[in-house]
Amino acid sequence: MTGPNLLIIGAGGVGDVVANKAVQFRDRFGTITWSARTAEKLAAKAAKVNARYGATEGKPFITTEAVDARDSAAVKKLIESTGASIVLNVASPYCNEAILHACLETGAKYLDTALAEHEFTIDIPPNWYERIEWPLRPEFKAKGVTALLGMGFDPGVVNIFCAWARKHHLDQIDSIDIIDVNAGNHGKYFATNFDPDVNLREVTEEVITWDEGEWKFIPHHSVWQDVTLPIVGEQRVYSMGHDELQSLAVNFPDTPRISFWMGFGEHYMKVLEVLDTLGLTSSVPVEVDGAMVAPNRLVKALLPDPASLAENYMGKIVIGVDVRGRKDGEDKRLFIWSTLDHKENYEEVGAQSISYSTGVPVMTAALLMADGTWDPKTMVNVEEMDPDPFLALMPDVGCPWQADELPTDDTWPYAEGQSASASAPLSAQKAATDRGAT
Amino acid sequence: MTGPNLLIIGAGGVGDVVANKAVQFRDRFGTITWSARTAEKLAAKAAKVNARYGATEGKPFITTEAVDARDSAAVKKLIESTGASIVLNVASPYCNEAILHACLETGAKYLDTALAEHEFTIDIPPNWYERIEWPLRPEFKAKGVTALLGMGFDPGVVNIFCAWARKHHLDQIDSIDIIDVNAGNHGKYFATNFDPDVNLREVTEEVITWDEGEWKFIPHHSVWQDVTLPIVGEQRVYSMGHDELQSLAVNFPDTPRISFWMGFGEHYMKVLEVLDTLGLTSSVPVEVDGAMVAPNRLVKALLPDPASLAENYMGKIVIGVDVRGRKDGEDKRLFIWSTLDHKENYEEVGAQSISYSTGVPVMTAALLMADGTWDPKTMVNVEEMDPDPFLALMPDVGCPWQADELPTDDTWPYAEGQSASASAPLSAQKAATDRGAT
Structure with missing residues (x-):
């Protein structure tokens, strides 16, 4: 117990993923505190994690504290009382602003996995980071406080893949296509893989994409x-706005086109069309029998509760970046x-891969x-x-990755169920196994 | 002005339909009063109707009174103050019970077009009329007060078609299939032709049908x-529970099978599947951010407001009964x-045919x-x-009807756009035209 x-x-x-991973890597930290709004639910979850890794009675690996994470003063108090020097924020994006301020005031290092949001707002104009996060950057810099924004998979690892391509493989990047496909099946008629109101807003907003600069x-x-x-073969993917486009457009100023693509099946599209066309995905409250109700709520x-899907989720996800450009004139x-x-992933930590692929990267960064x-x-x-230490460590924390050189004629050399491209991979990192669960 | x-x-x-028709037939009534909850909206509607038939300033054909029709005492007061001896109830079915009681107390004749309903109740067991209406029958009888239940098209005219077939054409009725097809197009993505929460409940309830007695x-x-x-040609129609099955099963005790069928297009079925599977058609309130909200509300x-559809509605409706049995052993x-x-219909009274086909019959009965x-x-x-006077009068009020003898081998002799069957109709009554609008 010598770390922060x-x-x-x-x-x-x-x-759930982060708590499990923190306990798996507990030798790198001092105390590990898990906080959320509802004390009882949290205590039950923590008991499960402690039991999974063999904590003895009275000596838990992870302890819990209830907190309203939208209350910056309460978060600040919690940071001080726990002596935390790293704050890993995987709460609702509605809480980001309060937690950011608490870290700025206490000097604790801050990490999150998604852009800060306010409720009942839609179609925010670019640049999304200029609304809440980036205006705080001068203060973080002046105080020397670390805040690492968007450290999930997408945003997060995909941004790092781009940085890695730029550092090692390309002199000039002409286009970045981030592709996110969940080919899994949760067996429900319709469900979202994370908070429905955030998810439904994300998929139904006007698409903001970076094109011709x-x-x-x-x-x-x-x-x-x-x-x-x-692995997942042929998939239809749709252009969508996404956090990482907002920062990559700024940090890759020489790249004229950056797009995000997400896979959706026919059934999902059908349900979404109905919900969206009827106004049911809207976060703008309407009057219902005298009360104001946001349809998406x-x-x-x-x-279904997204957490409830994990148990029966079958199949795989593939998330990657298709980066095109030139190296030595070619x-x-x-x-x-x-x-x-x-x-x-469920068998290891009790969560499905959408959560796992977000939790492993932010723990890697922590x-x-x-x-x-x-x-x-x-x-x-x-x-x-620097992408290198991150990509070297991420497989050990649980997430493999691979880089393939692809034909420059827009074709894809893959087939369903296969991970090998026609050429040998530039880099292939398998995930470490045996995380020490008892 | 000599009538009641x-x-x-x-x-x-x-x-809207009933108000127009009442003014068209104003020589049969004394005063005509139109009441609803919202005074201003109602006054504007009445002004339009008065203008359409050339009422002069200060001498309206139809006057208005605001009333909360769920408040039986208020309805009673209104019956007394207007001296009404006929009360034509075309308000929400949630109001029926209060209006029935007001008529019972004042002795005014009562007509409605649909079964009384209570909010937030679904899947009522048969017989539906035994819940609110029929228990009041002994009192109506004892006081000699007239109440005519379900006097729209379906329920209503279709019941009368059955009575007419029994009276004139069949010794024994083996089966009744009521078929309701709206082949019109309102040009909206999705809409209901009457009150959405009543309509969505009706189409998503468990189907109660009368089979083998x-x-x-x-x-x-x-x-x-x-x-x-x-007229409308080939149509897919689905078995549904409907008010008229409940009374026909009692009043046609020798008929072993009575079914109601409604036409639905593929697109409608798709939207309904999504709404229904996700629980959005339910009238049972769920908790949303601390408040209780009925999804269907x-x-x-x-x-869209059903009334707003009328202006752009194109196409036709066909509603009829397929009655099978025996006459003289054949x-x-x-x-x-x-x-x-x-x-x-819109050009005549500013309402589409679903409303028109309900309003004309109840006015015919009035x-x-x-x-x-x-x-x-x-x-x-x-x-x-007795069906005869009704069916003789209905065409004059605006709704034609026709009876055809059909092949007994289950085939249909019609084709799209044609109203003639292979054989000459048993009876064909055209609608009267020129309703005296200026």
Whole structure:
């Protein structure tokens, strides 16, 4: 117990992953505290984690504290009382602003996995980070406080894949296509893999994409392509706005086109069309029998709890970046990607791969902060950091990755169920196994 | 102005039709009063109706009174103050119970077009009329007060078609299939033709049908058939529970099978599947951010106002009964039906055909009550009355009807756009035109 004290805020699916991973790597931290709004639910979850890794009665690996994470003063108090020097925020994005301020005031290092949000707001104009995060950057810099923004998989690892391609493989990047496909099946009629109101807003907002060096706006799901990915094969993916475009457009100023693509099946699209066309995905409250009700909050109340999906989730996810550009005057194209298996992840930590793929990266970054490898002493987006130590460590924390050189003629060399491209991978890192669960 | 004073309660689409028709036939009534909850909206509607038929300033054909029709005492007061002896209830079915009681107390004749309902109740067991209406029958009878239940098209005219077939054409009725097809197009993504929460409940309830002389329960939309109707051609219609089955099963005790079928297009079925599977058609409140919200009430708040559809509604409706049985020992099958055109009806009274086909029959019955032709001095369902005067008068009020003898081999002799069957119709009554609008 010689490392820094860690405070985890948030006990959804990603919180479950992070709590498990923190305990797996408990030798790198001092105390590990897990906090969330509801004390009882949290205590039960922590008891499960402690039991999984063989903590003895009265000597838990992870302890719990209830906190309202939208109350900055309460978070500050908790940071002080736990002596946390790293705050890992995996709570609702509605809490980000309060936690950021608490870290700024206490000097604790801050990590999150998604952009700060305010409730009942939609179609925020770019740059999204200029609304809440980046205006605080001068203060973080002046005080020398570290804040690492968007350290999940996407945003997060995909940004790091881009930084890695730029550092090692390309002189000039002409286009970045981030591709996120969940080919898993949760067996429910319809469900979202994380907070429904955040998720439904994300998939139904006007799409903001970076094209010819400027922001373009297109209707959601109006632009798609069919890609053939490793493992999951042919998939239809739709252009969507996403956090990482906002920071990559700034941090990759020479790259004229950056797009994010997400896979959606026909059934999902059908349900979404109905919900969206009828106004049921809207976060703008309407009057119902005299009360104001946000339609997406009602839909959230009716949909399955995302955490409940994990147990029966089957199949795999593939998330990667298709990066095109030039090296020594020649066209060059890379696909850098990871795959995870819902069932495997559930068996290890009780969460599905969408949560796992978000939790493992932010824990990887926390480990790099714990040993001082990453410590920018200001606010940064993750592509501003050196990608090498992160990509070297992430497989050990649980997430493999691989980089393949792809044909420059727009074709895909993969087939369903196969991970090998026609050529040998530039880099392939398997995930470490045996995390020490008893 | 020598007839009885008339009180119309309700100012939705059906109310619009009834108000227009009452003014068209104003020589049969004394005063005509139109009441609804919202005074201003109602006054504007009445001004339009008065203007349409050339009422002069200060001498309106129809006057208005605001009333909360769920408040029985308020309705009673209104009946007394207007001196109404006929109360035509086309308000929400949630109001029926209060209006029934007000009529019972004042002795005013009562007519409605649909079963009384309570909010937030679903899947009522048969017999539906035994819940609110029929328990009041002994009191209506004892006091000699007339109440005519379910006097729209379906329930209503279809029941009368059955009574007419029994009276004139069949010794024994083996089966009754009521078929309701709206082949119109309102041009909206999704909308209901009347109150969304009543409509969505109706189409998603467990189906109660009369089969082999007893009630059978089947999942909604689980049984369908393809029929070929006059005018609208081939249509897929689905078995549904409906008010008229409840009374016909009692009043046609020798008929072993009575079913109701409604046409639904593929797109409608898709949207309904999504809403229903996700629980959005439910009237059972769920907790949303601490408040209790009935999902169907939110959906209602988001859907187009049914009254707003009329203006752009194109196409026709066909509603009829396929009655099979025996006459003089021979198999015999009749199809007795009406058709209306959305655009024609809108041009006449500012409402589409779903409303028109409900409003014209109840006004026809009110006229039969005004001249004393129909006056049972107790509570009845419409099939208990002599069908002949009704069917003779209805075309003059605006709704044509036709009876065809059909092949007994289950085939349909019609084709799209045609109203003639292979054989000459048994009876064909055209609608009267020129209703005296200026």
